[in-house]
Amino acid sequence: MTKFVDSAIVQKMCEVTRQSYERYWDERNGGNVSVRVLDEEVAGYEDNTAVIRSFELGFDASAIAGYYYLTTGTGRYFRNVFNQPTLDLGLVRISEDGRSADLLWGFEDGGKPTSEFPSHLMSHIERLKVNPDQRVVFHCHPTNVIALTFTQELDERHLSRLLWKMQAESLVVFPEGVGVIPYMTPGTTEIGAATAAKMGEYQAVIWPHHGLFASGVSLDETYGLVEVIEKAAMIFSQVSAQGGVIKQDITDHQLQELADAFGVTPHPGFLEV
Structure with missing residues (x-):
């Protein structure tokens, strides 16, 4: 999926993370974002089923089994995403048993999803019950x-x-x-x-004394x-x-x-x- 970096969803993620950093919402490696990627947004990119490696989630995410998510990486700086998305972003698919996420693209230097990724997925699951068009969870530190x-x-x-x-x-x-x-x-x-x-x-x-979790x-x-x-x-x-x-x-x-x-x-x- 080497060309996935050119997709509209990756470009928008680069834009949003850069703007968030510039507004001082995401200092150093603070903040993380995940967006549910639709099947049609993945279709057309070659080798879209090859698993690079997998990550344990630590909870049951079977409610969203098979769903794709583009997420920022753990320890990554928002200011860098724009220039190195293949390192700081990863496209994962939730496994059929909901216990792990399979990396399909990104994190090329061995990275992994944000430590808050399970929290994101839990919120994705709940927001989908409210609105089936729910796609985004955004965590930042607004002053x-x-x-x-x-x-x-x-x-x-x-x-x-x-x-x-x-x-x-x-x-x-x-x-x-x-x-x-x-x-x-x-x-x-x-x-x-x-x-x-x-x-x-x-x-x-x-999140008192920490930041905000938002969805949309x-x-x-x-x-x-x-x-x-x-x-x-x-x-x-x-x-x-x-x-x-x-x-x-x-x-x-x-x-x-x-x-x-x-x-x-x-x-x-x-x-x-």
Whole structure:
């Protein structure tokens, strides 16, 4: 599959990871992305069934057996993906028993999927139950979102309302709000399971003092979701820097009017209307 590097999905992954690094969301080897690659996106590339090597997943992923995923590698720097995708990206197929992933392309220097790959797959499984067009899981470290977790109550209703009230587009883009898990050690199946449990209800889940897990149907949409959440958190940071005294904001009634105008449904119980 040597020509797979020229595919549109690889080129988009290179673009998104570069932009994320340039926005300081993914310092050093922080952050990881996976996208479900459709059969038709793999078809046409020669030798698309030859297994280079396999990786144990550490959990049962049989719900997505046979699915293809393009993922960033463990220990890799987002700033490098654009120039060396065949080293920093890998295309894998989930085995029939769901216990391993078979590498079909990429990781040419012996690399392997991100340590968060099991967490990604758990979230992919849950999001597919919500939306069969779900394709992307994106983990990054947005500065202002992380800062919120040090100063604000780690409560989904509180954080969702705070972010909604910072700008009108927030409610339109993530009307379900944001999920939150307790602080947990990254790279474990435990944090993956906790995140996936929230992904059944939210498209984005905050990892306190660490970062954000976001999902979507495309790389552009998912990246855009992170942009909006981080922009809202940034506005709150600016308000706080200006003294933190809010003299006016978007009211709950106005948020409901906004939801009605754009045909979205806010998370039940989050608005006081």
